Amino acid sequence: MRSGSTTLAVLSLSIAVSFAFAGPSRAGGATQSGDDTKYAAPAVATASASASQALVAEYQVRDAKGGRTLVLVRSADRIEYRMQGEPVELWRKTPDGIARLELFAKEQRSVSWSPGDLRTIGQMPQWPQLASLIDPELRTALKRDGQTKAFGTTAARYNGESAEGQPIALEWIEADALPAYYRTGKRKAKTGEPGLYELRLRKLERVSADAAFTATIDYRETDYADLGDMELDPFAANYVKQHSGHTH
Numbered sequence: 001m002r003s004g005s006t007t008l009a010v011l012s013l014s015i016a017v018s019f020a021f022a023g024p025s026r027a028g029g030a031t032q033s034g035d036d037t038k039y040a041a042p043a044v045a046t047a048s049a050s051a052s053q054a055l056v057a058e059y060q061v062r063d064a065k066g067g068r069t070l071v072l073v074r075s076a077d078r079i080e081y082r083m084q085g086e087p088v089e090l091w092r093k094t095p096d097g098i099a100r101l102e103l104f105a106k107e108q109r110s111v112s113w114s115p116g117d118l119r120t121i122g123q124m125p126q127w128p129q130l131a132s133l134i135d136p137e138l139r140t141a142l143k144r145d146g147q148t149k150a151f152g153t154t155a156a157r158y159n160g161e162s163a164e165g166q167p168i169a170l171e172w173i174e175a176d177a178l179p180a181y182y183r184t185g186k187r188k189a190k191t192g193e194p195g196l197y198e199l200r201l202r203k204l205e206r207v208s209a210d211a212a213f214t215a216t217i218d219y220r221e222t223d224y225a226d227l228g229d230m231e232l233d234p235f236a237a238n239y240v241k242q243h244s245g246h247t248h
Contacts, residue, residue, distance in 0.1 A: 054212035058203040110219040132177045150180035
């Protein structure tokens with residue numbers, strides 16, 4: 001038995017989330033290039049990242065909920081989102097598509113979604129959007145407007161509007177396929193209008209993939225498909241109660 005329909009976000013992320021993973025699209029924050037930022041040779045494309053290395057991008061998120069930190073960890077076949085106050089989300093490429101794992105640190109429990117689970121509820125994500133926070137279709141609809149420097153490389157500037165008519169500003173690091181800055185919505189929104197959503201890249205580095213991703217060995221894993229049959233399990237019952245009938 002399956003629980004009610006649970007959907008993803010952008011990154012959604014819970015994160016891929018709220019974000020995360022970001023208003024009408026997923027998004028980022030203002031460009032900042034600090035001396036303490038580590039930057040290795042850029043990958044030509046997302047898929048070119050070494051399986052033994054992971055790119056770690058830390059963002060400051062600002063929206064109606066206030067300011068929070070979002071961390072994106074990305075290797076060639078895994079993507080992880082860590083957002084303050086949200087379960088960790090881990091996405092992994094498989095021969096059958098994309099699998100999802102939610103990690104609940106306090107309970108030391110995890111919920112796994114197979115590619116089949118995600119297809120059943122119509123929520124199989126696109127890897128490029130998970131990997132870069134920004135919907136590729138949105139970016140191609142924006143107008144390029146010059147370039148700037150960000151984290152030791154060049155970022156292209158874009159602007160335009162969302163499908164809802166909200167202004168969008170984007171600074172895009174092409175070498176790493178990530179936003180250095182993203183903003184949508186209005187600072188002083190009228191009643192009923194989306195408020196400001198802003199992502200600002202704070203830190204960008206490459207580290208060993210083994211050290212970058214959250215270790216899951218101590219988590220008790222439960223298949224999403226089994227949650228509906230676990231009424232006597234407090235964690236499973238609470239998960240179903242919170243996520244049935246509305247978006248995640």
